[in-house]
Amino acid sequence: MTKRFGGLTALDDVTMRVSAGSFHALLGENGAGKSTLVKCIMGYYHADQGQVAVGEQEREIANPRDAHALGVGMVYQHFTLVPGMTVAENLVLSRSHVPAVVKWADERRALDAFMAGMPFRVPLDVPVSALAAGEKQKLEILKQLYLKNRFLILDEPTSVLTPGEADEVLGLLRRMTREGKLTVLTITHKFREVMAYADEVTVLRRGKFAGTGRVADLSRSDMAEMMIGAREIPHGASRLDNAIGEPRLQITGLKALNDGGLPALEDLDLTVWAGEVVGIAGVSGNGQRELVEVLAGQRPSAAGEVRIGGELYGATRAEIKRHRLCLLPEEPLRNACVARMSVAENMSFRSFDDPPFARGGWWLNGSAMRGAARDLISLYKVKTPGPDAPIGTLSGGNVQRAVLARELAHDVRVLIVANPCFGLDFAAVSEIRSQIMQARNRGAAVLLVSEDLDELFELADRILVMFDGHLVYETPTPDADLSVIGQHMAGH
Numbered sequence: 001m002t003k004r005f006g007g008l009t010a011l012d013d014v015t016m017r018v019s020a021g022s023f024h025a026l027l028g029e030n031g032a033g034k035s036t037l038v039k040c041i042m043g044y045y046h047a048d049q050g051q052v053a054v055g056e057q058e059r060e061i062a063n064p065r066d067a068h069a070l071g072v073g074m075v076y077q078h079f080t081l082v083p084g085m086t087v088a089e090n091l092v093l094s095r096s097h098v099p100a101v102v103k104w105a106d107e108r109r110a111l112d113a114f115m116a117g118m119p120f121r122v123p124l125d126v127p128v129s130a131l132a133a134g135e136k137q138k139l140e141i142l143k144q145l146y147l148k149n150r151f152l153i154l155d156e157p158t159s160v161l162t163p164g165e166a167d168e169v170l171g172l173l174r175r176m177t178r179e180g181k182l183t184v185l186t187i188t189h190k191f192r193e194v195m196a197y198a199d200e201v202t203v204l205r206r207g208k209f210a211g212t213g214r215v216a217d218l219s220r221s222d223m224a225e226m227m228i229g230a231r232e233i234p235h236g237a238s239r240l241d242n243a244i245g246e247p248r249l250q251i252t253g254l255k256a257l258n259d260g261g262l263p264a265l266e267d268l269d270l271t272v273w274a275g276e277v278v279g280i281a282g283v284s285g286n287g288q289r290e291l292v293e294v295l296a297g298q299r300p301s302a303a304g305e306v307r308i309g310g311e312l313y314g315a316t317r318a319e320i321k322r323h324r325l326c327l328l329p330e331e332p333l334r335n336a337c338v339a340r341m342s343v344a345e346n347m348s349f350r351s352f353d354d355p356p357f358a359r360g361g362w363w364l365n366g367s368a369m370r371g372a373a374r375d376l377i378s379l380y381k382v383k384t385p386g387p388d389a390p391i392g393t394l395s396g397g398n399v400q401r402a403v404l405a406r407e408l409a410h411d412v413r414v415l416i417v418a419n420p421c422f423g424l425d426f427a428a429v430s431e432i433r434s435q436i437m438q439a440r441n442r443g444a445a446v447l448l449v450s451e452d453l454d455e456l457f458e459l460a461d462r463i464l465v466m467f468d469g470h471l472v473y474e475t476p477t478p479d480a481d482l483s484v485i486g487q488h489m490a491g492h
């Protein structure tokens with residue numbers, strides 16, 4: 001299969017084969033062409049050359065509906081649910097044939113029976129907009145199982161799940177493949193998951209086939225080498241033993257409501273000192289998203305106050321600029337970008353109205369923006385055809401890098417990051433964690449909200465656990481015990 005986007009060959013004559021009833025992993029760096037390949041299989045993109053055969057028979061897959069008719073379904077990296085509808089409505093309306101009049105009582109009974117047979121559940125009556133990323137991801141998987149698709153393509157299905165949830169989901173999927181009920185093709189960046197769950201692996205590098213094999217015959221470093229070639233694997237920055245400075249970010253008695261108008265944060269007290277990383281652990285949906293949104297100015301608080309450097313902070317654009325507060329929210333394409341605008345424009349969001357980007361307060365200087373963007377693109381190794389490409393056409397990992405480049409472009413004093421390595425390949429994870437550590441070492445106060453406990457153990461100086469809108473536990477990282485943190489995450 002070959003697929004070009006303008007002058008860029010995203011997939012270059014790639015051949016792969018997935019055996020029936022296998023669990024097959026597709027590996028590759030950010031921008032290697034993994035999503036493009038699976039989108040071609042799904043008929044979401046049309047390959048310039050190449051064919052798809054299902055059960056040895058060549059098939060014309062012109063669109064995702066054709067793929068579904070062949071029992072091929074996909075869970076995309078970006079969510080595809082209708083936010084304003086409930087979970088039940090999303091499931092029922094995802095069927096290709098929905099009766100003109102839906103008998104909700106019957107549907108509800110069928111859905112309850114379906115959910116009862118699943119190892120994880122999502123509440124049926126909640127609007128999708130009120131679900132956290134982890135819950136949405138589970139729902140995306142449940143939807144495909146509900147649609148009875150037998151060949152499931154997953155684009156990084158566990159990025160927003162806790163290790164426990166990830167094992168649960170992957171364990172279920174593998175059991176179903178072993179029982180011959182399902183074939184799974186999954187894009188992942190996590191070697192641990194490949195080693196533990198996959199039978200076979202195929203690796204892409206810069207749009208080309210780079211290798212394949214049985215996982216049992218390959219080591220982690222075999223796979224890493226297939227992915228990045230002879231390049232050296234980057235090392236993270238080490239933690240400097242710097243003195244902790246003044247209390248930089250102070251949150252007192254903070255309350256906020258969720259989208260459904262119910263309390264999401266309750267009397268939250270938290271101080272982040274200059275020169276430390278405070279990590280917030282928790283299962284998604286326990287108020288972390290609302291906390292980040294309040295600090296980002298995307299959600300009003302219901303009570304309490306936030307201070308930065310002693311001054312009251314209301315999250316206006318001027319205050320964010322003055323305090324040199326930087327933000328990397330989760331799902332950055334949705335929460336921190338305008339997909340149709342160019343990489344250069346997206347990179348200028350913090351400073352487009354300042355010189356040299358704005359002249360006389362009115363005229364935007366496109367060439368200055370493009371020039372600055374070019375520098376950031378090369379510094380942060382953002383893979384893009386150029387500064388003028390719409391940011392929505394970049395691979396997920398490269399959107400993440402572009403936003404981080406924008407946010408860290410100025411000397412940061414307060415850094416707020418939520419799940420910063422979601423969807424990144426191992427080399428990029430190491431680079432981004434190193435950037436966060438360097439910001440801390442330079443004296444920034446860093447609030448790191450993460451569902452990845454390994455990440456918190458690596459980066460945080462202190463770990464706090466958030467459960468049901470409260471901070472329920474706190475420990476210095478050197479004294480932290482994984483099982484104790486896990487118990488608090490589960491509300492025990």
Ligand SMILES: Nc1ncnc2c1ncn2[C@@H]1O[C@H](COP(=O)(O)OP(=O)(O)OP(=O)(O)O)[C@@H](O)[C@H]1O
Pocket residue numbers: 005008010028029030031032033034035036037383384385393394395396397398423425
């Ligand atoms: N719709 C599009 N228009 C233009 N270029 C695109 C489009 N989709 C993908 N590309 C480019 O094709 C290349 C491969 O992207 P793809 O999303 O397939 O990578 P990936 O391996 O899935 O990466 P990631 O791990 O970051 O998700 C990238 O350089 C990307 O910018």
